[in-house]
Amino acid sequence: MEKQPLEQLTKISSQVRRDILRMVHAVQSGHPGASLGCTEFFVALYFNQMKHDNKFNMDGANEDLFFLSNGHISPVWYAVLARSGYFSPEEMTTFRKLDSRLQGHPATEEGLPGIRIASGSLGQGLSVATGAAQAKKIDGDDRTVYVLMGDGEQQEGQVWEAAMYAAHHKVDNLIATIDFNRQQIDGPTKEVMDLKDLKAKWEAFGWEVIETKQGNDMAAVLEGLEKAKALTGKGKPVLNLLHTEMGFGVDFMVGTHKWHGIAPSDEQLANALGQLEETLGDY
């Protein structure tokens, strides 16, 4: 796909946020909070950074690959896949409904283009992405594997098993991003289970760590991803600590775990949509 310029990426982000809210509202279930917080990241990846084919080949040979470990933020992924042509935006009307390809959590079972592995049970995505990255190395395929995880998700032990492995095996075609929104279901991560110094932890595990301090600013997100990309191929896996705000883009949702997994009411949806320009046409 063609690389979209900054102002276009910002426009797409606004539409993606509308899509997220409208999908979650329609079935009164799903996870808007971190979907909104990760919108710039997804749009930057799919419309600017990754080399990928929206005709979708499961094996993704000679393409950059993306895996979503924190599968509950499926709404943002579905919106971005639809808007980049993997399937028709119309299909977003089926989100979380019976017989849909847009399952509550991403799945391969129904054959939705763009999805290569099921996720939803936290802590597994980094292992999968690392395996996929190593498979590319075996094949002499020099493209990059991306994976996104939650920050609460860092509490799962498997994340650290994979972290140790990827550094040990010099999986340097791998860029892992952490959605560092400092929130999880039961509250702020600091209160639930303090992550302490994540940057120091990943560095201690042998990763190259960069921080994107403004994960909801498109220019900063692009810059971070460029920097991460430049660090690949140097013997170490790369970690991008992406500082975001849960619920970004909607004033009454921003910065709180309360919107982790609940849907807006009719009035709340109208209010939220009033804050987000319809740039590509609602589905």
Next chain:
Amino acid sequence: MDKTLDLKFTYTEKKDTRSGFGDGLLEAGRKNPNVVGLCADLIGSLKMGAFQKEFPERFFQVGIAEANMIGLAAGMTINGKIPFTGTFANFSTGRVYDQIRQSVAYSDKNVKICASHAGLTLGEDGATHQILEDVGMMKMLPHMTVINPCDYNQTKAATMAIAEYEGPVYLRFGRPSWPIFTPADQKFEIGKAWKMIEGKDVTIFATGHLVWEAVVAEAMLREEGISAEVINIHTIKPLDEEAILESVKKTGCAVSAEEHQLNGGLGDSIAQTLIRNNPAPLEYVGVNDSFGESGTPTELMEKYGLNAENIVKAAKAAIARK
């Protein structure tokens, strides 16, 4: 449909069974200072908030780290604590199977593994979260007791009962609002099946949410002149074989009904009992070797064949095979 049927059990209120767990845990905590709670970032979903509030020194937030939670619970039993762990049913079982197997079941520790959002009635979250294999995994473990109560009241009673029982227990409950049709003051006897409705043509053995569907099915069958016996198998292991054999001796055939895979479920356990003692026709109502999917609980129960209509069909099929 419920309205026009002459049901032997009725309800005025619906509530989620997980709330029965939350309220039962609070009562158990008040009765016994050794009861402790652990939860993996799902306090609200598991309804453990009231216990946490009243007993903050006996409640532990472990974060999203289920394997650690099981190990912690096993360790806490060593000097006599009675830990209740809380997370979704898939993260309570498959996610931590070996931790449970070694540190809880094999070591015979007094841990109560309390599992919410089991089965298809979880709804929209889809198959990653809708575990349908948990009863099978848990009942295969030696020492493990497996309980799947049918409504809010029974879940509350079961939660209080397992606090007084010594040994590892898997307690399974769910998310949806469900009819409360059993009495609030019931005594919960682990391992003792409850004959809810007497009948003579066919026995319906049901567990969990499907007990309500069995009650509805009994009324539907009665309208057609078929007399069904309904037995609530809240304890899948140890199974009340005596009650099962006694009933089937009278009725001559049976149906099992559960929100679970056929492989490894309640029906399998009943089939083993019948095969060894009294090979009678048995029809299964359950999920047939498939994962679930997103949808509303009612739609899913219909699509996967787990409602009263399907129990009626199965009952007729069983009778026809007599």
